[in-house]
Amino acid sequence: MSTTTLLRSRPSRPLKGGGVSRTSPLKPRRSRLLTGMMLLYLVYTLVPLLWLLLSATKTQDDLLSSPGLWFGKTFALFSNIQDTLTYDDGIFLRWLGNTLLYVVVGAGGATLLATAAGYGLAKYKFAGRRAVFAVLLGAVAVPGTALAVPTFLMFSNLGLTNTVWAIIIPSLVSPFGLYLMWVYASDAIPHDLLEAARIDGAGEIRIFFTVALRLLVPGVVTVLLFAVVATWNNYFLPLIMLSKPNLYPLTVGLTQWSNQATGVGARPIYNLVITGSLLTIVPLVIAFLFLQRFWQSGLSAGSVKQ
Amino acid sequence: MAESVVLRRRRAGFHRDSKGWIFVGPFLAVFALTFLAPIGYAIYLSLFREQAFFGGTVFVGLDNYLDVIQDSKFWEAFGRVLLFLVVQVPIMLVLALLAALAIDSARLHGANFFRIVIFLPYAVPGVVAVLMWGYIYGNNFGLAADLNDLLGSTSIVPLSARWMLPSIANIVTWEFVGYNMLIFYSALRTVPEELYEAAAIDGAGTIRTIRAVKLPALRGAIVIATIFSIIGSFQLFNEPNILRTLAPNVITTYFTPNMYAYNLSFAGQQFNYSATVAIVMGVITAVIAYVVQLRGSREAM
Numbered sequence: 001m002s003t004t005t006l007l008r009s010r011p012s013r014p015l016k017g018g019g020v021s022r023t024s025p026l027k028p029r030r031s032r033l034l035t036g037m038m039l040l041y042l043v044y045t046l047v048p049l050l051w052l053l054l055s056a057t058k059t060q061d062d063l064l065s066s067p068g069l070w071f072g073k074t075f076a077l078f079s080n081i082q083d084t085l086t087y088d089d090g091i092f093l094r095w096l097g098n099t100l101l102y103v104v105v106g107a108g109g110a111t112l113l114a115t116a117a118g119y120g121l122a123k124y125k126f127a128g129r130r131a132v133f134a135v136l137l138g139a140v141a142v143p144g145t146a147l148a149v150p151t152f153l154m155f156s157n158l159g160l161t162n163t164v165w166a167i168i169i170p171s172l173v174s175p176f177g178l179y180l181m182w183v184y185a186s187d188a189i190p191h192d193l194l195e196a197a198r199i200d201g202a203g204e205i206r207i208f209f210t211v212a213l214r215l216l217v218p219g220v221v222t223v224l225l226f227a228v229v230a231t232w233n234n235y236f237l238p239l240i241m242l243s244k245p246n247l248y249p250l251t252v253g254l255t256q257w258s259n260q261a262t263g264v265g266a267r268p269i270y271n272l273v274i275t276g277s278l279l280t281i282v283p284l285v286i287a288f289l290f291l292q293r294f295w296q297s298g299l300s301a302g303s304v305k306q
Numbered sequence: 307m308a309e310s311v312v313l314r315r316r317r318a319g320f321h322r323d324s325k326g327w328i329f330v331g332p333f334l335a336v337f338a339l340t341f342l343a344p345i346g347y348a349i350y351l352s353l354f355r356e357q358a359f360f361g362g363t364v365f366v367g368l369d370n371y372l373d374v375i376q377d378s379k380f381w382e383a384f385g386r387v388l389l390f391l392v393v394q395v396p397i398m399l400v401l402a403l404l405a406a407l408a409i410d411s412a413r414l415h416g417a418n419f420f421r422i423v424i425f426l427p428y429a430v431p432g433v434v435a436v437l438m439w440g441y442i443y444g445n446n447f448g449l450a451a452d453l454n455d456l457l458g459s460t461s462i463v464p465l466s467a468r469w470m471l472p473s474i475a476n477i478v479t480w481e482f483v484g485y486n487m488l489i490f491y492s493a494l495r496t497v498p499e500e501l502y503e504a505a506a507i508d509g510a511g512t513i514r515t516i517r518a519v520k521l522p523a524l525r526g527a528i529v530i531a532t533i534f535s536i537i538g539s540f541q542l543f544n545e546p547n548i549l550r551t552l553a554p555n556v557i558t559t560y561f562t563p564n565m566y567a568y569n570l571s572f573a574g575q576q577f578n579y580s581a582t583v584a585i586v587m588g589v590i591t592a593v594i595a596y597v598v599q600l601r602g603s604r605e606a607m
Contacts, residue, residue: 031413038408038420041401045424048480051449052438063447117333124326132330138592139341147341147588149571149580150348170340178333204325233431235544240572251433258437259551274441277434288429292422 049281056080056278060271080275087272092279094246095253099232101164102249106171107227114174114227115220118181119212123189136175152240166241167249171231177223184219185212225291232284250280351581363578370582379560380583384590386471387562391539394475399531401479402486403524407516409487410494421491425484432481436548439477440465444552465553474545482538486531493527494520529602533595540591543568563587 051068057080062072084092121129151170152161160166189212197207213220235251242248245256254276261268352370354363374380405424409417427435442448443464450462464473497519505515543564550557559573560566563583570580 029413030415032415034408034411034413035415038405038414041405042420042423045427045480045484047449048435048438048442049426049430051442055441055447068442068447068449068452113333113336116329120326120329124323124329126324126326126330129326132334135342136337139337139345147344147348147584149567149577149584150344150351151340152571153351153577153581154344154347169336172336173333173340175337175341204328208329229429233433235431235433240568251431254437255433255548255551258440258548262551262554270441270447273437277437280434281430284429284431285426288426289422 052274052278052281056271056275058271060268063270063274076271077275080271081279084272084275084279087269091245091253092250092276095248095250096279098164098247099249099251102167102171102234103228103231106168107224107231109168109172110174110177110227110231111220111224113172114177114223115181115213115216116208117178118183119185119189119208119216121178121182122185123191123194123212136178139175148236148240155241161241162244162247164247167234167238167247170237171227171234174223174227174230177227180223180226181216181219184222185216188215188219221291225288228287229284250276254280348581348585351578352585354578356576356578370579371586373579374582374586377583379566380563380586383560383563383566384587387540387542390471390475390542391536394478395532395535395539397475398479398483399486399528399535402483402531403490403528405483405487406490406494407520409491410520411512421487425488427481427483428485428488430481432544433548435481436477436545439473439480440549440552443473465549465556467556470549470553470556474542474549477545478538478542482535486535489527489531490524493524497523525602529599532602533598536595536598537591540564540587540594 047069054069054071055063057075057077058066058072059074059076059080062074062076066072121132155161155166160169193211193215194207197211202210233251234249235255238247238249238252242252245253248256254273257269257276258273260266261270353365353367355366355370356362357364405420408414409421414420430438443450445451445454445463445465450464454460454462463469501519502515505519510518541564542562546557546561547565547568550561559569564587567580567583567587570576570583574580
């Protein structure tokens with residue numbers, strides 16, 4: 001498996017055994033100095049995550065008394081996880097469920113809409129196509145958060161605030177995803193193939209689902225990955241749209257827990273915020289590592305057609 | 307760009323008919339609801355003002371815009387994100403570029419491992435990243451406290467007024483180097499092997515190959531990454547807003563333009579003025595992004 005992935009990930013630079021000598025610039029000697037410098041950066045990347053992992057094993061008292069990058073007196077990871085999941089009648093699980101709902105419907109819908117639209121823009125020349133480009137390009141430059149307040153007021157007038165739709169509907173649009181799919185579909189789908197399907201009498205929608213979609217899979221996975229990350233991480237939109245803790249996603253819920261530590265009647269639950277943070281990261285890291293295999297070939301597939 | 311459009315038009319087999327709307331239509335419908343309608347509504351709001359005593363709103367033309375232009379809080383916030391942009395974005399993009407070049411160089415042991423791990427922070431939700439770093443910065447149980455103990459000093463105070471902006475810059479850099487590295491790395495992947503062979507035959511060394519082959523291939527990716535980073539900097543909100551609970555005296559309600567607009571709306575109920583601030587910021591961002599894009603593509607020719 002790993003060899004095929006390696007070969008696929010570098011289609012334009014085949015690993016030739018003979019011919020090229022080891023010192024050739026095309027297959028240079030590995031450098032310890034460069035590796036060492038990259039290791040330094042790796043440490044910077046990993047230290048905060050290591051801190052989080054270690055801190056999740058500590059009780060609140062140990063957090064305050066033990067060194068940051070080592071274990072505390074008691075190993076409390078499992079009791080921390082249990083407390084996180086049961087605190088306040090298991091509100092954390094509720095937030096996790098909400099996040100999953102927003103991710104599945106929001107990111108899934110965004111990927112579907114972007115894929116269809118990217119395909120439509122790449123493969124059909126219809127009146128108004130250029131106007132679509134112009135409007136999209138203009139809109140992408142407008143900062144998303146500049147839209148947040150007016151979107152809130154609009155949704156408030158429509159009675160959509162404090163419903164799941166306030167989060168899902170705005171998540172459905174990914175101009176960046178559309179751009180990626182448009183570029184990808186332009187290259188990945190030969191016109192002749194579509195013409196052949198048309199001659200066979202297939203309708204346009206059927207062609208999309210049976211012929212085109214299959215060729216678009218690596219691009220779709222890439223767009224889906226970014227849409228999932230964006231929806232899972234969404235903070236600003238739910239923060240302004242939702243005031244009922246029952247509808248919060250994990251991000252807003254965790255900051256609410258963190259805010260408990262200050263102000264009148266402070267009830268710090270640092271250990272739960274830290275353990276909750278760890279639990280929030282894990283599914284996304286797993287999803288990312290899992291999808292990595294797919295979009296690794298997805299990224300290179302675009303460069304096969306040199 | 308214009309050339310490729312012409313080529314495309316000449317190419318036979320491009321399906322000419324309006325059936326494309328079947329595919330583009332659904333996206334555009336949601337796009338209109340979530341992008342175009344709020345922009346229109348924001349412009350409408352910005353032309354009115356709440357009446358203090360009588361209730362209701364009254365049409366004031368461009369008065370709100372004149373107020374924003376003379377608002378010292380707005381300009382203070384703007385200056386802060388501009389400073390952030392000028393310092394943080396180049397550091398982040400250079401780090402990402404170096405990482406991408408190193409991983410692509412084939413001189414690295416375990417290049418795949420490096421690529422995955424460096425990208426990892428992008429998968430960490432921004433909120434979690436800020437909470438994590440916020441605690442690490444803190445004096446209670448953070449690494450900053452450990453470091454002070456170790457050095458016997460009290461000088462490392464990441465959440466103080468002097469250190470706050472660099473502290474935020476560090477969080478943003480940590481989060482997004484990997485993402486930008488991936489953009490650059492993907493662009494490097496599209497360089498045809500023949501170019502490297504040609505460079506090698508011409509006797510070009512590593513540095514020369516980077517300058518003559520790799521950097522030109524990266525130009526488009528650099529422009530894109532720069533534009534995204536500019537937009538991101540001007541929109542700065544999550545990091546200061548979450549750190550505010552840890553350092554309420556350092557981070558004001560108008561620390562960034564976005565926080566200003568947010569607090570005007572949700573703490574002050576000044577929806578019309580808030581919409582105006584949002585529009586002014588949007589226009590400034592769009593203009594700067596557009597200029598970068600123009601400069602980027604002009605240099606490419």
